[in-house]
Amino acid sequence: MTDLAERRDAETAVYQPAEDSGLLAEAALERAAGRTLEVGTGSGWVAERVDTETDCEVVASDLNPHACREARDRGLSVVRADLLSPFADDSFETVLFNPPYLPTDPDNEWSDWMEAALSGGETGRELIEPFLADVGRVLQPGGRVLLLVSSLTGYEEVLALAEAAGFDHEKAVEESFPFETLTVLELTRE
Amino acid sequence: MKESLLDIVCCPLDKEDLELDATEREDGEVIAGTLTCTECGEVYPIEDGIPNLLPPDMREEEEAAA
Numbered sequence: 001m002t003d004l005a006e007r008r009d010a011e012t013a014v015y016q017p018a019e020d021s022g023l024l025a026e027a028a029l030e031r032a033a034g035r036t037l038e039v040g041t042g043s044g045w046v047a048e049r050v051d052t053e054t055d056c057e058v059v060a061s062d063l064n065p066h067a068c069r070e071a072r073d074r075g076l077s078v079v080r081a082d083l084l085s086p087f088a089d090d091s092f093e094t095v096l097f098n099p100p101y102l103p104t105d106p107d108n109e110w111s112d113w114m115e116a117a118l119s120g121g122e123t124g125r126e127l128i129e130p131f132l133a134d135v136g137r138v139l140q141p142g143g144r145v146l147l148l149v150s151s152l153t154g155y156e157e158v159l160a161l162a163e164a165a166g167f168d169h170e171k172a173v174e175e176s177f178p179f180e181t182l183t184v185l186e187l188t189r190e
Numbered sequence: 191m192k193e194s195l196l197d198i199v200c201c202p203l204d205k206e207d208l209e210l211d212a213t214e215r216e217d218g219e220v221i222a223g224t225l226t227c228t229e230c231g232e233v234y235p236i237e238d239g240i241p242n243l244l245p246p247d248m249r250e251e252e253e254a255a256a
Contacts, residue, residue: 035198059198068240077192078240085202086243092198 013066015117017045019175020182024098024148025049027172027184031146032056034093037138039083039131042117044071046096051076056094061087064113083131087138095135098148099127124153125161132165136189145187146172150180162187191220191241201227201234202245208234 025046028036032054038047041060044067051058060071061081072078079086084095100117103124120126128147135145145167149158162169167187174183196210206229214222225234225241235242242249 059195063244065240065242069238072238072240077195079191079195079199080240080242080244082202082244082248085245086199088198088200088205 013113014064014070015042015067015114017043019177020098020148020150021046023173023175023182023184024096024146027146027186028094028096029053031144031172031186032094032096034140034143035059035091036094036096037061037087037092038096039081040097040099040117040127041071041076041078042067042098044074044076044078046098047071047076048074050096059092064116066113067117083127084134084138089137090140091138093140093143095139095143095145097131097135097145099131101125101128101148101150101153103152120153123157124150125157128153128158129161132161132167135187136165136167143188145185147185147187149183149185151182152180155181155183158185191236191239192218193220195241196225199225199241199243201230201232202243203227203232204229206230212236 028050032050036056036058038060041047041062044060047058047060050056060076061079062068068078068080101120101124102118104119149155167189169185169187172184172186206227208225209228212220212223220236221239223236
């Protein structure tokens, strides 16, 4: 395969930075500390900003092999992973996640990597649920999660899931757009 | 991957430690090799500096689709 073909492949297969990425980066630059994991890093743009603009030691992960390569090309430490499954207990002071969150008709799902980057299943919360159920395990005591939530995903429903997992929450940043409101939640627990 | 990554990764199946076998290194990083679970023996590949720590069923699904 030529370089050009490879590049074109990556552009259609990897989610590129958008408004949601910008908002997560803004929250992370302000609040991330210590060893930081970005789950579902995509192009690696958010993780790279945190890596270069803070003292945090950054690890980026994604399910998508094209995303993993793109993130590694930015000089990041990358692990190909299904959510948090291969990360050890008490490993991170900060975990960042801009999940695939769009509610999607099941008949149209998972046909390619871009779909996987966007779709949160029928509810939009299909990946947020297992993420919230497991993230406390990998967090160090006193650590925090910065989670991007769209109004399309159901803000109150995500708060309920966070509470069920034992987290306190506050809004780190929020911005409204014509079709959705995006919020980055900071989740902490005693 | 840097060898220090071993402190924070584990087997996705049983969360046990992984043992590194590096076959290619460059600038202090492991470019190729394997990570093997010290408990269940599952082997995870490292290719182009990226450890593939997907659980085996997800990895096989993909190989079957390819």
